[in-house]
Amino acid sequence: MTLNAIWFILIFVLLGGYAVLDGFDLGAGVMVLFSRDDGKRRHFINAIAPVWDGNEVWLLTGGGALFAAFPPVYATVFSGFYLALMVVLACLIFRAVSIEFRGKIDNPRWRRVWDTAFGISSLLLPVLFGVALGNVLRGVPITGDGSYGGSFFDLLNPFALIVGLLALAACTMHGAIYLSGKNEPSQIRLIRIGQIAWAATLALFVAATAAALWTAPMLLVASNPFAMAAMVLFALGTAQVPLALHRRQSTIAFLASSVMIAAMMALAAVGLFPRLLPSTNDPARTLTIYNSSSSHLTLLTMFIIALIGMPLVIAYTAVIHHVFRGKVVITPDSY
Amino acid sequence: MNGLDVGFLCRFQFALTAGFHFLFPPITIGLAWLLVIVEWRAWKHHDAVADAAARFFGKLLGLTFAVGVATGIPMEFQFGTNWARYSKFVGDIFGAPLAAEGVFAFFLESGFLGLYLFGRNRVAKKWHFFAICMVAFGAMISAFWILAANSWMQTPAGYVLRDGRAELTSFYQAICNPSMWPRFLHTMLAAFVAGSFFMAGISAAVLLRDRGSAVARYTLKLAVICGLVVSVLEVFPSGHLHAREVAREQPEKFAAIEGLYSSQSSAPMVMFAIPFTPPPTLKAKAEVPGLLSWLAFGNMHARIPGINEFPSDGIPPLWMTFVSFHNMVVLGMYFIFVMAWAALRLWQGKLFEGTKFLKLLVISIPLPLAACELGWMAAEVGRQPWAVYHVLRTADAFSSNLSAGVVLASILLFSLIYIVLLILYLYLLRVKVIHGPDAVVEQELPV
Numbered sequence: 001m002t003l004n005a006i007w008f009i010l011i012f013v014l015l016g017g018y019a020v021l022d023g024f025d026l027g028a029g030v031m032v033l034f035s036r037d038d039g040k041r042r043h044f045i046n047a048i049a050p051v052w053d054g055n056e057v058w059l060l061t062g063g064g065a066l067f068a069a070f071p072p073v074y075a076t077v078f079s080g081f082y083l084a085l086m087v088v089l090a091c092l093i094f095r096a097v098s099i100e101f102r103g104k105i106d107n108p109r110w111r112r113v114w115d116t117a118f119g120i121s122s123l124l125l126p127v128l129f130g131v132a133l134g135n136v137l138r139g140v141p142i143t144g145d146g147s148y149g150g151s152f153f154d155l156l157n158p159f160a161l162i163v164g165l166l167a168l169a170a171c172t173m174h175g176a177i178y179l180s181g182k183n184e185p186s187q188i189r190l191i192r193i194g195q196i197a198w199a200a201t202l203a204l205f206v207a208a209t210a211a212a213l214w215t216a217p218m219l220l221v222a223s224n225p226f227a228m229a230a231m232v233l234f235a236l237g238t239a240q241v242p243l244a245l246h247r248r249q250s251t252i253a254f255l256a257s258s259v260m261i262a263a264m265m266a267l268a269a270v271g272l273f274p275r276l277l278p279s280t281n282d283p284a285r286t287l288t289i290y291n292s293s294s295s296h297l298t299l300l301t302m303f304i305i306a307l308i309g310m311p312l313v314i315a316y317t318a319v320i321h322h323v324f325r326g327k328v329v330i331t332p333d334s335y
Numbered sequence: 336m337n338g339l340d341v342g343f344l345c346r347f348q349f350a351l352t353a354g355f356h357f358l359f360p361p362i363t364i365g366l367a368w369l370l371v372i373v374e375w376r377a378w379k380h381h382d383a384v385a386d387a388a389a390r391f392f393g394k395l396l397g398l399t400f401a402v403g404v405a406t407g408i409p410m411e412f413q414f415g416t417n418w419a420r421y422s423k424f425v426g427d428i429f430g431a432p433l434a435a436e437g438v439f440a441f442f443l444e445s446g447f448l449g450l451y452l453f454g455r456n457r458v459a460k461k462w463h464f465f466a467i468c469m470v471a472f473g474a475m476i477s478a479f480w481i482l483a484a485n486s487w488m489q490t491p492a493g494y495v496l497r498d499g500r501a502e503l504t505s506f507y508q509a510i511c512n513p514s515m516w517p518r519f520l521h522t523m524l525a526a527f528v529a530g531s532f533f534m535a536g537i538s539a540a541v542l543l544r545d546r547g548s549a550v551a552r553y554t555l556k557l558a559v560i561c562g563l564v565v566s567v568l569e570v571f572p573s574g575h576l577h578a579r580e581v582a583r584e585q586p587e588k589f590a591a592i593e594g595l596y597s598s599q600s601s602a603p604m605v606m607f608a609i610p611f612t613p614p615p616t617l618k619a620k621a622e623v624p625g626l627l628s629w630l631a632f633g634n635m636h637a638r639i640p641g642i643n644e645f646p647s648d649g650i651p652p653l654w655m656t657f658v659s660f661h662n663m664v665v666l667g668m669y670f671i672f673v674m675a676w677a678a679l680r681l682w683q684g685k686l687f688e689g690t691k692f693l694k695l696l697v698i699s700i701p702l703p704l705a706a707c708e709l710g711w712m713a714a715e716v717g718r719q720p721w722a723v724y725h726v727l728r729t730a731d732a733f734s735s736n737l738s739a740g741v742v743l744a745s746i747l748l749f750s751l752i753y754i755v756l757l758i759l760y761l762y763l764l765r766v767k768v769i770h771g772p773d774a775v776v777e778q779e780l781p782v
């Protein structure tokens with residue numbers, strides 16, 4: 001396997017890690033938005049407080065890795081989706097500060113304002129990321145000098161919007177299930193939300209697949225063994241979520257919804273490979289892992305960095321998540 | 336609107352977002368290392384005062400860190416959004432340190448910051464101490480990689496130009512390029528100065544409200560001792576070494592920041608002047624003959640090329656570079672002066688008394704940050720008109736597909752958010768100081 005392919009996989013591992021990890025705290029943010037009770041919101045926020053920042057780093061590192069491994073893709077996608085990305089940045093900023101600010105003043109209205117800001121940005125982010133991913137999968141018009149050739153409104157096509165809603169549904173499911181294992185008093189309600197969001201996720205996945213059949217059939221590569229493996233994983237995760245939720249086994253349900261999300265990201269990756277940004281106007285302008293990569297030396301250097309760094313990251317991330325396992329305990333250090 | 340406008344707006348946006356972001360990391364890097372000392376004392380000496388101090392400044396670290404992280408996120412994305420041509424040109428080299436920063440630093444600092452802030456009663460003391468060490472270490476590694484990337488723009492090395500882009504030939508040379516170590520040392524010490532002044536100023540503010548605060552007395556003393564050492568080191572040897580490096584590697588920048596508009600042997604050091612252009616002249620000048628030649632090249636008679644020796648389309652803006660650099664130097668001297676005075680008062684046993692000096696420490700909190708901003712301006716404006724020194728012009732670096740309207744819209748968006756953030760940050764800082772440190776708990780808390 002070439003280094004180009006390895007880097008394609010690694011970038012999807014980083015983005016998939018982001019979807020699985022930050023997915024649950026984005027979903028928890030959605031729960032915060034729809035909770036009227038101050039005490040409940042505090043519980044939800046503190047369930048993710050120690051880990052959300054580390055989760056978000058998967059996105060930043062994914063962005064950095066894309067820059068390093070495939071600079072033209074990074075440049076074209078980011079400059080092309082300019083306005084959408086500025087909204088993403090505003091949401092990421094508000095999310096980071098509102099969780100920190102909320103507990104700093106003991107006043108219900110102050111908390112309410114920051115919880116709302118946290119909730120809205122948590123709701124918008126999955127939609128925006130989903131729409132962006134949808135457009136990358138479907139392809140965009142690319143100009144002769146390698147820039148994005150469409151407008152902002154071209155990004156809001158039906159397929160991309162379905163993927164955006166799919167991302168929101170999946171994060172909501174994931175977050176509700178995560179919180180159901182953290183929060184005794186709201187457990188039954190959270191499990192119910194998890195079940196509904198699971199059904200929505202499944203329905204939207206089917207809708208996205210149908211829409212892909214219509215707009216981007218090259219994504220559906222059933223004959224590929226990786227695609228089949230991802231489909232099997234997706235089916236297993238999807239089947240396990242409602243069973244575990246029914247038995248109120250939050251940890252198993254959480255692992256199953258993680259598998260679901262990871263499998264969906266894998267399916268996207270398999271469908272896209274070896275392209276990174278398909279061109280809808282001229283196939284010759286499609287950015288692939290071969291015509292848009294960095295030099296062999298850079299890919300190799302980066303690979304060594306990843307080999308040294310990522311095992312360390314995974315090890316201490318696991319330890320930190322382990323330290324904060326179990327039910328939320330509100331202490332003076334809490335938000 | 337034409338392409339020049341978009342280029343200017345992209346530069347303005349980058350200056351705005353990077354400049355605002357750069358207010359926070361120096362505090363967190365400096366404060367995190369000071370907290371390593373405080374936590375060590377609390378843990379090893381079972382010192383209840385140090386423990387209360389760590390809790391108090393730990394909260395301020397969390398607050399500053401959050402704003403720093405939030406405002407740092409746009410940095411990772413802006414090269415792609417606003418500087419697409421730059422990204423394509425240098426991605427082979429520039430992307431790697433950014434990704435390395437994510438893998439080696441961001442995960443470390445964010446993961447362990449959560450453990451540090453929320454894990455006080457969940458993990459053993461030694462692991463809690465380990466967590467603050469990793470936060471401080473991670474913040475420093477983060478600075479290392481981003482400064483390596485920035486240094487490569489100043490003094491590119493380890494690459495060849497091929498197929499219209501810069502291609503890596505040696506990762507080691509690209510990272511350890513000629514200006515990397517002087518810049519890293521200078522910026523780290525600047526962060527320590529900022530952290531020391533932050534801790535000293537906050538402690539002084541607490542003392543002004545509560546004279547008896549044992550916590551504030553302890554942290555003020557610590558901040559003054561550390562602050563004096565790092566303020567001196569920042570000017571000598573660090574500032575001196577960095578200036579010598581610039582004199583050798585980027586002579587146009589050196590001439591611009593020092594106000595040397597025509598080549599000279601026995602070049603004088605301009606201590607004060609008001610620059611005018613065009614033609615570039617300095618008025619009301621006070622200078623020390625031969626000093627610049629001696630400092631830069633160790634020889635009083637060394638010839639230093641002036642601005643007149645470089646092509647007119649290859650020199651940086653003169654006014655801004657001169658003014659920012661000289662004000663940074665003045666501030667650097669001021670830091671030594673204030674910290675030496677504070678140390679003297681500490682020695683005399685007067686540091687915790689009086690009002691005026693404590694107030695001076697409070698109003699000095701933002702000055703190291705001003706010095707950081709000025710130094711950064713001198714470095715980055717001094718690199719102009721190049722995005723990558725002598726390789727890629729800034730005018731050829733910004734995204735060509737953007738319209739002035741969308742960039743302006745994003746500038747307005749960021750300006751609005753940053754104004755709100757700054758007001759809230761200062762407000763919350765004030766609330767925390769008024770609340771003050773929690774009462775010192777003499778008994779060890781159960782783990």
